[in-house]
Amino acid sequence: MIIALPHISSAEGFLSEDLLREYVDLLVRLVEAAGALIIFVGAVIATVRFVQAAAHKRTEQRFTRIRLGLGRYLALGLEFQLASDILSTAIAPSFEEIGKLAAIAAIRTALNYFLNKEIAEEREEVERDRAEQA
């Protein structure tokens, strides 16, 4: 006896490889765009703050703080972009694309590591300054 299971064929249609590839591709683009937007907004904010600081004759320390503020935006944007790299591994079709993805992920991971290190060092410095002033 043959039992028809219509829900299975519709599920196959819903989860077909091509469709899944499309969903993941859309997600990759969205997450990547979010990371790019964060980086761009950070760059605009940092420029405004650099020009303001220059106009108000601020010190070198102030410029370094603004730089690290930009670093924070870069680190946050990178987190999103690394997430999109992980998603991309699910749909990278050719060996060359996988190689490129690995290179990009390595660059982003290295930059993220050094940015977080710089931010942690700056935080320690600020806390040390505060302790000295108190």
Add this chain to the structure above:
Amino acid sequence: MTDLLQAGAAVCAALGLVSAVAVLVRGRDLRLGACVLLDFLTAAGLLRLAADPGWRDVAAAAALVLARLVLR
């Protein structure tokens, strides 16, 4: 989206020039100015990496990250 990201990268590089000049004029510190410019160029490189990059873009981004690390 690729065109938009490429345009964003170009704007980022231009903003970097403005910021580096502002720091140089006020702070008179060449190293800090170069670091600021490199930060913005790195941001531009990251935007370019999000825009379907070729191997040249990947190599450029790696070089920028390396230069940023050396100058730090």
